[in-house]
Amino acid sequence: GAVVSQHPSRVICKSGTSVKIECRSLDFQATTMFWYRQFPKQSLMLMATSNEGSKATYEQGVEKDKFLINHASLTLSTLTVTSAHPEDSSFYICSAIDRKGANGYTFGSGTRLTVV
Amino acid sequence: GENVGLHLPTLSVQEGDNSIINCAYSNSASDYFIWYKQESGKGPQFIIDIRSNMDKRQGQRVTVLLNKTVKHLSLQIAATQPGDSAVYFCAETSTGGGNKLTFGTGTQLKVEL
Numbered sequence: 001g002a003v004v005s006q007h008p009s010r011v012i013c014k015s016g017t018s019v020k021i022e023c024r025s026l027d028f029q030a031t032t033m034f035w036y037r038q039f040p041k042q043s044l045m046l047m048a049t050s051n052e053g054s055k056a057t058y059e060q061g062v063e064k065d066k067f068l069i070n071h072a073s074l075t076l077s078t079l080t081v082t083s084a085h086p087e088d089s090s091f092y093i094c095s096a097i098d099r100k101g102a103n104g105y106t107f108g109s110g111t112r113l114t115v116v
Numbered sequence: 117g118e119n120v121g122l123h124l125p126t127l128s129v130q131e132g133d134n135s136i137i138n139c140a141y142s143n144s145a146s147d148y149f150i151w152y153k154q155e156s157g158k159g160p161q162f163i164i165d166i167r168s169n170m171d172k173r174q175g176q177r178v179t180v181l182l183n184k185t186v187k188h189l190s191l192q193i194a195a196t197q198p199g200d201s202a203v204y205f206c207a208e209t210s211t212g213g214g215n216k217l218t219f220g221t222g223t224q225l226k227v228e229l
Contacts, residue, residue: 032215034216034217042222043205043219043221043222044219045219046216046217046218049216057214091157093159093160095159095217104165105150105217107152107160107161107162109158109159110158112157
């Protein structure tokens, strides 16, 4: 079946630094990728929708200059948390859908970001 | 945004019993629903889905029921096993909604031996 690889699985960074998270579709072309953030004991909250070759669409309240999303190819999307602060510590998850929609939504395994 | 919520935040069941997890949604335009299982520290895992032109769909040990009249969705797990312990989310999307999935608040299922 469809597989989405997300890296890193865990990252600890210092406050003020930037962190990049990668999301790759391994066996299909992902025309659209989604980025979610999940705080402990809470649901997944959509941050942005990323379409290959175009600018990401951010949900209300999500700072596009802080959470930079790049979807340069049909198999890779990246989320960069810029100038990270402790309140950005969270579980970040990507998902992807393919061109035909045949595989539905495939989720990555998530990235645990801790900002110290 | 639209609200997709769950009635029960925590559900405890005995091993071997059937589990029923409920979900309410408010977007009348929702036409595709998915149930996910999420284990601690992992991404959501697809369980079963249903489109709005159906009211029931069965998988292996799982059944999803959809009641569009009252905007209610349920997941039934037969013969619940310890490995079923996880958080379960319903999610919905609608045609024309940009393929965006909206997740419910989640239910923690605990299977007691």
